[in-house]
Amino acid sequence: MVVTILDALIRACNSAYNQTKGIIGTIEAGKEFGIGAGGDITKNLDLVAEKAVIESIRNDKLSPTIIGEESGRIEGDKGFLIIDPVDGTANALRQIPFYCCSLAYAEDFKLSAVTDAVVMDFFSGDTYYASRGKGAFLNKNRISVRRTQDDESLLIGLNISGIPVQTLETLSNLISQSNHIRQFGANALEVSYIARGLLDAYIDFRGKIRATDMAGAYLILKEAGGKIYDMHGSELDSDLGVSTKMSFLATATDRIFERISNPITNRKR
Amino acid sequence: MVVTILDALIRACNSAYNQTKGIIGTIEAGKEFGIGAGGDITKNLDLVAEKAVIESIRNDKLSPTIIGEESGRIEGDKGFLIIDPVDGTANALRQIPFYCCSLAYAEDFKLSAVTDAVVMDFFSGDTYYASRGKGAFLNKNRISVRRTQDDESLLIGLNISGIPVQTLETLSNLISQSNHIRQFGANALEVSYIARGLLDAYIDFRGKIRATDMAGAYLILKEAGGKIYDMHGSELDSDLGVSTKMSFLATATDRIFERISNPITNRKR
Numbered sequence: 157m158v159v160t161i162l163d164a165l166i167r168a169c170n171s172a173y174n175q176t177k178g179i180i181g182t183i184e185a186g187k188e189f190g191i192g193a194g195g196d197i198t199k200n201l202d203l204v205a206e207k208a209v210i211e212s213i214r215n216d217k218l219s220p221t222i223i224g225e226e227s228g229r230i231e232g233d234k235g236f237l238i239i240d241p242v243d244g245t246a247n248a249l250r251q252i253p254f255y256c257c258s259l260a261y262a263e264d265f266k267l268s269a270v271t272d273a274v275v276m277d278f279f280s281g282d283t284y285y286a287s288r289g290k291g292a293f294l295n296k297n298r299i300s301v302r303r304t305q306d307d308e309s310l311l312i313g314l315n316i317s318g319i320p321v322q323t324l325e326t327l328s329n330l331i332s333q334s335n336h337i338r339q340f341g342a343n344a345l346e347v348s349y350i351a352r353g354l355l356d357a358y359i360d361f362r363g364k365i366r367a368t369d370m371a372g373a374y375l376i377l378k379e380a381g382g383k384i385y386d387m388h389g390s391e392l393d394s395d396l397g398v399s400t401k402m403s404f405l406a407t408a409t410d411r412i413f414e415r416i417s418n419p420i421t422n423r424k425r
Numbered sequence: 426m427v428v429t430i431l432d433a434l435i436r437a438c439n440s441a442y443n444q445t446k447g448i449i450g451t452i453e454a455g456k457e458f459g460i461g462a463g464g465d466i467t468k469n470l471d472l473v474a475e476k477a478v479i480e481s482i483r484n485d486k487l488s489p490t491i492i493g494e495e496s497g498r499i500e501g502d503k504g505f506l507i508i509d510p511v512d513g514t515a516n517a518l519r520q521i522p523f524y525c526c527s528l529a530y531a532e533d534f535k536l537s538a539v540t541d542a543v544v545m546d547f548f549s550g551d552t553y554y555a556s557r558g559k560g561a562f563l564n565k566n567r568i569s570v571r572r573t574q575d576d577e578s579l580l581i582g583l584n585i586s587g588i589p590v591q592t593l594e595t596l597s598n599l600i601s602q603s604n605h606i607r608q609f610g611a612n613a614l615e616v617s618y619i620a621r622g623l624l625d626a627y628i629d630f631r632g633k634i635r636a637t638d639m640a641g642a643y644l645i646l647k648e649a650g651g652k653i654y655d656m657h658g659s660e661l662d663s664d665l666g667v668s669t670k671m672s673f674l675a676t677a678t679d680r681i682f683e684r685i686s687n688p689i690t691n692r693k694r
Binding site: 318 | 600
């Protein structure tokens with residue numbers, strides 16, 4: 157039986173899900189193991205999940221170069237596997253029901269070369285996935301972004317945790333004009349929410365996001381018809397290195413990009 | 426059989442849950458019915474839930490004066506029933522899994538006179554409840570706030586949707602110093618999350634919250650050992666009128682209040 161790369165990614169997420177669900181919310185899950193390759197404190201939960209992912213991928217006879225949130229870069233033969241084993245670890249440790257696993261496979265060392273992606277909601281088990289050119293899916297059902305009407309108020313996800321005061325200022329007009337700001341605490345799942353039509357936009361301008369954090373959701377959103385921009389309004393791209401950090405703005409449609417970028421751009425006028 | 430007030434509130438939440446779960450996420454749920462007593466646009470979902478609550482309470486032979494987010498004030502014989510039939514309506518309409526029903530019973534027309542309270546998570550069915558002096562519970566298990574260590578980073582819930590730019594500025598140092606900001610979009614459930622130890626604090630300084638929005642969570646948090654302050658750092662109290670609006674800061678402990686109020690207070694120094 158030939159395993160497609162997408163199948164292998166889904167199996168790897170399932171393996172991590174099964175091996176972590178027993179320890180979510182336990183003291184064991186929160187044990188600390190120094191600083192991971194991505195620069196955050198590695199918790200036992202992250203390690204267990206990343207190990208499960210890597211083992212599953214190798215069992216499926218794939219040997220990509222691994223770019224892991226915890227492990228860093230491990231050289232392989234062909235392609236790149238970008239792993240955020242648990243996005244939303246702080247939520248998981250508190251048993252707040254919003255955290256996920258994010259996996260992406262890229263044929264070259266950049267975001268735009270991602271061909272396959274899975275984001276699995278580790279609380280509900282909901283599985284978002286996409287292969288380039290083939291659309292985005294949630295649990296085998298095709299998903300697409302919401303085409304919100306101009307007179308509807310938007311649901312806008314933000315990540316402002318630890319944001320510099322001056323960067324927050326650039327968002328303050330948008331925030332003050334928005335009826336529905338959200339911050340659930342796991343960016344890969346929040347961007348997948350745009351792909352599913354639950355959120356209209358997501359903004360992280362802190363300059364802290366790495367490809368490991370969002371390579372999976374990046375492809376899922378694009379395949380669902382959404383857009384991802386950098387801070388200058390250009391299409392987002394980046395290399396996949398764990399030390400490369402970026403800011404981004406994801407939206408369901410170009411029209412929503414216009415609606416939310418105006419209050420940002422016009423702040424100083 | 427004698428039905429306690431707390432039993433009646435739980436039964437009323439259950440009734441609203443059963444009568445709304447079939448329409449969550451449907452177009453039917455989002456039909457608009459003008460402006461409710463609380464000043465927001467009333468959706469069909471809110472109306473169905475509020476009707477179910479009121480019918481259930483009357484079936485249990487109680488006739489309090491009703492203070493409803495949608496219906497406004499309906500005179501009764503004894504005590505006050507404060508109803509937010511669906512807190513997080515915008516989430517419910519999009520099928521974002523975070524919305525609840527909030528009910529409180531007060532023997533007098535003020536927050537501090539609330540004696541019984543229920544907040545039911547309408548996605549999971551989790552039921553938070555409390556009676557004055559008898560502790561707080563989640564699904565029959567006693568709950569209490571988390572006593573976070575001083576060297577642990579805090580999980581802080583905010584409501585900054587539509588916040589005036591100047592008010593956001595008063596929070597900007599706190600936000601820039603916090604690793605984990607959250608905004609799930611249903612304040613009664615977020616304050617209940619503090620009671621359960623999932624969040625450490627919740628701040629809504631917009632001056633828009635009414636007693637209907639938080640009377641239930643107010644008692645649940647207090648009975649779980651938490652604290653609720655007004656903007657001046659005094660213990661929060663207020664009348665229960667739907668047109669009375671307030672700001673508040675809820676924390677698990679006095680120590681957390683100190684930790685988060687310093688960056689707010691010291692902003693201008």
